[in-house]
Structures are given as structure tokens and as C-alpha cells.
Amino acid sequence: MKAIVFLSFSLIVLSVKGWPMVKKSFDFFPNDAYAHIHVISDCMHVASEPGDYVFKKVPHLMANVKEMPLVEAALEESTSEVCGLYVIGEPDTIVEITMKHYDVNCATGGLMAFVDGWELNGEYFPGIKDHHRELEERVVEFCNNYKQWPRVANKKFFRSSQNAALLQYRIPFRGSFIAHVRFHKITQPCNVLVQDTAAIFNMANFGNQRNCTLTALFPAAVAVTSLKIGGKNVRGDKVNYDCGAFEDRLEIGGSSGLDSHAMEKASDVCGISEQQGPEQAIFCGVTTARLISTGRYQNHAAIMLRKADENDLDIATLVCAL
Numbered sequence: 265m266k267a268i269v270f271l272s273f274s275l276i277v278l279s280v281k282g283w284p285m286v287k288k289s290f291d292f293f294p295n296d297a298y299a300h301i302h303v304i305s306d307c308m309h310v311a312s313e314p315g316d317y318v319f320k321k322v323p324h325l326m327a328n329v330k331e332m333p334l335v336e337a338a339l340e341e342s343t344s345e346v347c348g349l350y351v352i353g354e355p356d357t358i359v360e361i362t363m364k365h366y367d368v369n370c371a372t373g374g375l376m377a378f379v380d381g382w383e384l385n386g387e388y389f390p391g392i393k394d395h396h397r398e399l400e401e402r403v404v405e406f407c408n409n410y411k412q413w414p415r416v417a418n419k420k421f422f423r424s425s426q427n428a429a430l431l432q433y434r435i436p437f438r439g440s441f442i443a444h445v446r447f448h449k450i451t452q453p454c455n456v457l458v459q460d461t462a463a464i465f466n467m468a469n470f471g472n473q474r475n476c477t478l479t480a481l482f483p484a485a486v487a488v489t490s491l492k493i494g495g496k497n498v499r500g501d502k503v504n505y506d507c508g509a510f511e512d513r514l515e516i517g518g519s520s521g522l523d524s525h526a527m528e529k530a531s532d533v534c535g536i537s538e539q540q541g542p543e544q545a546i547f548c549g550v551t552t553a554r555l556i557s558t559g560r561y562q563n564h565a566a567i568m569l570r571k572a573d574e575n576d577l578d579i580a581t582l583v584c585a586l
């Protein structure tokens with residue numbers, strides 16, 4: 265316990281100075297035991313590196329006592345914002361989060377939740393209908409019930425189904441946690457949240473009946489660099505950008521929120537091609553490519569995706585409402 269208190273204290277002191285100073289201070293230590301500790305400072309904190317993520321909330325009544333009457337200050341303390349550690353890994357990984365420590369008191373309104381995916385404004389990635397698990401199974405809530413303490417184990421362990429996971433927390437008064445983040449490689453990724461602003465992504469059904477989405481949280485220019493979707497009878501021997509009538513297809517489109525079921529479609533692609541097709545720009549907050557597979561075919565698509573800017577307006581196929 266003492267070690268944690270000391271650690272949190274020194275991290276808070278150091279974090280005020282910013283990272284360069286922190287790194288220098290760590291030079292005093294004989295090894296780099298602290299090199300993988302990340303201090304959570306923003307309410308929406310995006311994490312793409314493995315390691316320990318530390319959050320601590322202390323009432324700051326003392327600092328404000330001169331400027332603010334006590335009652336007002338206490339009210340401010342009790343506003344209970346929901347914040348999140350948004351974890352994203354490489355496309356072919358899943359996220360593992362181990363709660364090394366948490367002190368989030370249920371009795372004072374504290375609550376944490378692990379989400380298998382990301383949640384923004386009530387919408388989920390992967391979309392509720394596209395995930396093999398029910399939403400109730402995807403969200404696991406927990407907090408410390410100190411009436412039962414110390415009989416209940418404090419350790420918690422979670423794994424996501426794709427490269428995105430979220431640790432949500434609401435800590436109205438005081439509390440802390442240390443979450444350890446790891447990534448594990450998987451061989452058949454399906455839903456992928458895009459981290460890079462320019463890359464080529466492979467989507468495949470591996471012969472399964474499943475729908476997979478590739479989702480980027482920015483307006484993007486998209487091109488199909490190679491694909492094989494559907495059977496010979498439907499696809500012929502070339503690429504077809506008007507496959508809405510076929511079950512096996514690649515939908516390209518966008519939406520203003522995370523849920524891909526609400527997306528507006530710009531094109532439905534199927535067929536076969538080894539050559540890069542034309543670029544199209546999706547001017548939406550969220551850009552999505554969705555591979556729909558009945559399981560009757562081995563479907564595969566390679567998709568080039570990059571951040572779109574105003575120079576791409578002339579290749580726009582979809583503009584979402586602002």
C-alpha cells in the first residue's frame with residue numbers, strides 16, 4: 265500500500281513538469297522500472313502502447329480554498345464526469361487489461377467498466393449488431409464495495425475481441441487505479457479500428473459467415489487495391505462497384521457516429537481484381553468499409569485508406585450531414 269501511495273504522489277508531482285522532466289528524473293533510478301508507466305491526464309485518453317496506466321483523483325479543496333467558498337468547491341468535486349482510457353492496438357491484435365489496483369468506492373458513486381470495443385456518445389464499435397457477443401456481455405461494471413472488503417479479490421482481468429477496448433471510469437470524489445495494458449496477436453482479425461492515417465488493410469472472412477468492419481474515426485479516401493468477393497457466377501471476372509443486390513459484398517460508406525449500421529453507403533463492391541481501383545473520399549466523421557459474407561465464399565479485400573483533406577473534394581462520393 266505504501267509503495268502505491270508513494271508512487272502516485274511522485275507521479276503527480278512529476279507530471280506537472282511534463283514528460284521531458286519525468287524522463288530525466290527517472291535517470292536517477294538504477295533501472296527503467298518506471299519507463300512503461302503512463303499517467304492518465306485527459307478525460308478521453310487514447311492509449312496505443314502497452315504498459316501501466318495510472319489515474320489518481322485527489323480532492324483539491326486545499327488549493328482552491330482561497331478563491332472559492334467551501335460549499336461551492338465541494339459541489340464542483342461531486343460532479344461525476346464519465347471518462348475513459350481508449351485503448352487501440354495494431355489491426356491484428358486484441359487488447360488485454362489487468363486491473364493491478366483500483367480504489368473506486370461504489371458507496372460514493374464511483375464506478376468502472378470494461379468495454380469490449382469503444383463507446384462514444386452511446387454508439388459502439390464494433391456495432392451492436394456486428395458483434396458476436398451481446399452488449400450486456402461486452403460491458404463489465406465493477407467498483408469497490410468496502411463493506412465486503414477485504415474478502416473480495418481486487419484483481420480483474422479482461423480481454424477484448426478486436427484491437428479496440430475501453431476502460432470507463434466515474435470517480436466523483438477520490439479514487440485511483442492502475443491498469444496494465446497488453447496486446448496479443450490474433451490470426452483472423454474481423455473488426456478493426458483504424459489507428460494509422462495512411463495504410464493498407466486486409467479484410468477476409470476465412471470462409472465464415474460473418475460481417476467485419478474496418479472503421480476510421482476521420483474522413484478518408486478509400487481505394488480497393490485487390491479483392492475477391494462472391495462466386496464466379498455473380499462476380500464474373502472483373503470488379504463491380506454496384507453489388508447492392510448481392511449478399512456477399514464490401515460496403516463503403518460513412519456516418520457521424522460509431523455504429524456502422526447507421527452508415528450511409530457510397531458503394532457496394534464485389535467481383536475480382538488484382539489492380540488498384542479508383543480512390544473515393546468519404547467526408548464523414550467516421551469512415552467504414554464493411555465486408556458482408558454469407559460463408560459460401562472465401563472473400564478477401566485489401567483496402568487502402570488515408571486521411572482525406574480539401575484536395576479530395578472532387579473525388580467525394582459521400583458527404584455526411586455536419
Ligand SMILES: *[C@@H]1O[C@H](CO)[C@@H](O)[C@H](O)[C@H]1NC(C)=O
Pocket residue numbers: 393394473474475556557
Ligand atoms: C451481415 O449483414 C447482413 C446485411 O446487413 C445481415 O443481413 C446479416 O444478418 C449479417 N450477418 C451476420 C452473421 O451478422
